[in-house]
Amino acid sequence: MISVRDRARGCLLGLAAGDALGAPAENLAPEEIAARWGVLTEIERGGTDDTEYTIFAATVLLRHGHALTSEDVARAWREEIVARLDGPMRGAGFSELGTVEALRRGLEPPLTGRWHAHGWSDGLAMRAAPYGIFAAGDPDEAARLVEADGRVSHTGEGILGGRAVAAAVAVAMTGAPPGEVAGAALRAVPEDSWTARNLRAALDVVARTSRPLRGRALPDSSGRGLHDSLGRALHGSGCGLHDSFGRALHDSFGRALHDTVVVRHYPWTDLAPEAVALAFAAYTAGDGEVEASVVIAANLGRDADTTAAVAGALAGAGRGEAAVPARWAERIGPVAGRCLPVVAGRDVRDVADEIVKGL
Amino acid sequence: MPSGHRQDGRDRLDRVRGAFAGLAAGDAAGWPAARHRSALLAGWARRLHRELDAFAEERQVTTLPVPFALNQPVAPLAVGPSDDAEWLAWTALTIRENRAEAFGRLAGRDDFRARISVWAALDNLAAGKLPPASGHDNPHHFDDAAAVRAVAFGAAGLDPLEDACVTNAEDGVLGAVATARAVAALTDGAPMADAVEAALGALPPDTAIGHAAREALAAARAAGSPFAAVPALDAAVLDHVYSYGVAAAQTVPIALALADAAVTSARRTPGVERVAVERPGVEEFGAERPGVERVGVERPGVERVGVERPGVERVGAEAFGAGVSAAACLAPVADSAPALTGALLGCAAGYDALPAAWRERVRTLAGCCLPELAGADLLDIAGRLA
Numbered sequence: 149m150i151s152v153r154d155r156a157r158g159c160l161l162g163l164a165a166g167d168a169l170g171a172p173a174e175n176l177a178p179e180e181i182a183a184r185w186g187v188l189t190e191i192e193r194g195g196t197d198d199t200e201y202t203i204f205a206a207t208v209l210l211r212h213g214h215a216l217t218s219e220d221v222a223r224a225w226r227e228e229i230v231a232r233l234d235g236p237m238r239g240a241g242f243s244e245l246g247t248v249e250a251l252r253r254g255l256e257p258p259l260t261g262r263w264h265a266h267g268w269s270d271g272l273a274m275r276a277a278p279y280g281i282f283a284a285g286d287p288d289e290a291a292r293l294v295e296a297d298g299r300v301s302h303t304g305e306g307i308l309g310g311r312a313v314a315a316a317v318a319v320a321m322t323g324a325p326p327g328e329v330a331g332a333a334l335r336a337v338p339e340d341s342w343t344a345r346n347l348r349a350a351l352d353v354v355a356r357t358s359r360p361l362r363g364r365a366l367p368d369s370s371g372r373g374l375h376d377s378l379g380r381a382l383h384g385s386g387c388g389l390h391d392s393f394g395r396a397l398h399d400s401f402g403r404a405l406h407d408t409v410v411v412r413h414y415p416w417t418d419l420a421p422e423a424v425a426l427a428f429a430a431y432t433a434g435d436g437e438v439e440a441s442v443v444i445a446a447n448l449g450r451d452a453d454t455t456a457a458v459a460g461a462l463a464g465a466g467r468g469e470a471a472v473p474a475r476w477a478e479r480i481g482p483v484a485g486r487c488l489p490v491v492a493g494r495d496v497r498d499v500a501d502e503i504v505k506g507l
Numbered sequence: 508m509p510s511g512h513r514q515d516g517r518d519r520l521d522r523v524r525g526a527f528a529g530l531a532a533g534d535a536a537g538w539p540a541a542r543h544r545s546a547l548l549a550g551w552a553r554r555l556h557r558e559l560d561a562f563a564e565e566r567q568v569t570t571l572p573v574p575f576a577l578n579q580p581v582a583p584l585a586v587g588p589s590d591d592a593e594w595l596a597w598t599a600l601t602i603r604e605n606r607a608e609a610f611g612r613l614a615g616r617d618d619f620r621a622r623i624s625v626w627a628a629l630d631n632l633a634a635g636k637l638p639p640a641s642g643h644d645n646p647h648h649f650d651d652a653a654a655v656r657a658v659a660f661g662a663a664g665l666d667p668l669e670d671a672c673v674t675n676a677e678d679g680v681l682g683a684v685a686t687a688r689a690v691a692a693l694t695d696g697a698p699m700a701d702a703v704e705a706a707l708g709a710l711p712p713d714t715a716i717g718h719a720a721r722e723a724l725a726a727a728r729a730a731g732s733p734f735a736a737v738p739a740l741d742a743a744v745l746d747h748v749y750s751y752g753v754a755a756a757q758t759v760p761i762a763l764a765l766a767d768a769a770v771t772s773a774r775r776t777p778g779v780e781r782v783a784v785e786r787p788g789v790e791e792f793g794a795e796r797p798g799v800e801r802v803g804v805e806r807p808g809v810e811r812v813g814v815e816r817p818g819v820e821r822v823g824a825e826a827f828g829a830g831v832s833a834a835a836c837l838a839p840v841a842d843s844a845p846a847l848t849g850a851l852l853g854c855a856a857g858y859d860a861l862p863a864a865w866r867e868r869v870r871t872l873a874g875c876c877l878p879e880l881a882g883a884d885l886l887d888i889a890g891r892l893a
Contacts, residue, residue, distance in 0.1 A: 242748055242749055246746065246749070249746070249747075255718075259713060259715070259718060262718075263719075264715075264749070265749050266749060342640075345636075346644075411627050411630070412626075412627075413623055414623055415750075
């Protein structure tokens, strides 16, 4: 039996691990990742904005609970992000800096999320998980709360990406299987939306292509996971799983996913409908298992830190803290506050515990 | 309008041509025009340009490279119309067709250049995604590709919505509707203030484009003249965060504000800009007379004098130049803001009132984006709409 606290910790540890694992693969193509790492399975450096903004969102949510409003969030941004900026923002995406500029102009939500042209970004999806933990089992409430946050920095499909992730985490927190979790994401967004179309298309790709990890190397309960299997396969025989996994990712599965949801004539990778679709595809292809979901997401490239963070949050909520590979969890300590000085020193485990304490 | 029906028909043609030539002149005036037109040079010349750019960065050289011709014709790099004029012409030539079908014919091609919104829409159409999803599931749904095309719809008195939804959504569509409304009003002979009001009516204040339009108009009115408004517009409207300066929420408001300021400040400055009063019987006082400053409406039978008559507003070359030049000073949006400003002021002034050298220079399209339009006569294309 996995406790709510275990799931909450699994969710945020999975998110932080995905953020850190995916960070060096951000903006790379699957082929480039395969050429550089074979399969990227080891955390090389710390997490990024995904983890820090998630901690910030959780902190503001805990202050206001179900009464959270966009005005509360805007005030927190003003007092704790904008007021502390004495130079350029670091590690932020377009939507964060665009929001700061809007707030500096004295605008109020929802105009703060509309004024800049980056309301479609995955910046809300990346910080949506705490709403799902807080509203565990209540996807509608999780989506409502994340939208209150999102109106400060996002609009349109950017808000829908956040709704999909928050609602899905709320259902994953009940231990529901990946299909049900993905169904909750779809129910949280209008059927006639880019996010819904991309989610459906990505899940179709998962259903009709061979999944890269099916029948292979699923981790056992003692924590020996994909990495060990991969290591054995690679170093034992000199060929095998590592290569075939990489090939599978950038042959049928990865290529089909990219062809389906990646916009060919656009250079940036942080579109919410794309990132959310890739994250749910990885999570579903990984059968909801933490290591597989995160590794698949990170190796798909594009906004790899965010897609792996979202996949990790979904899988971690479903499988709990113990399912996060120990070698990854060991690398997740207090955040540096590199992107958001206000959260420096906070640990996602403590944040998870605080959210659960209020339930 | 004070003139009779026959005059009206002629005025209308003049204003439609003015909108097209004005857009093309603004298109040509912005710095990106030379980069678009350099598409007509060999690929290696553009590669050398990119390498020189890297060289300047690496060696900290402030002598920045410009598009250049080496062992190739230099004509593409002369001042002239580029992407926006060509897409406007394409729109006018296909305006009676089903829009998804017209775009669908482009979807299989790879020999043209277009904005991100247009390419993304064409990829969507090719994948079987029809409008409005083709414009909505689009990373640049907010850009002004449809607003530029909407100049043709406004000039023809047609609704731009169906066309806009192929490539854009939300602010991108609102920008198109606002632009078409303004151009339609001006084509009907309305004063600029009415055209601006018509455009504002299409832009809800709680949208980025509606908010920016009101901020831009206030900033430009406070500044007093288009050139004086440049720093205020930069501060009030431009988003220096994002990498592409073609958001409709920036370029359409700037065009409305600068067109408004150009007309308003011209009216306040006697001697610089005059308002024409029609006075039959002085046909010899015409546009072709050497040494006569081209202001006001220029056609036989009309004398231009510095008298304001209620209900009559004539925008001349000075106002046109002031508005377009100021838009071209806003470097991040100099690709399309001058073009949209030029369309509004050109429509208000009429083709005959535009500076002769610009009229000649922008008539012939280069084919730098749509190769089939190389050599096409923009004036002739505009005339078919009127």
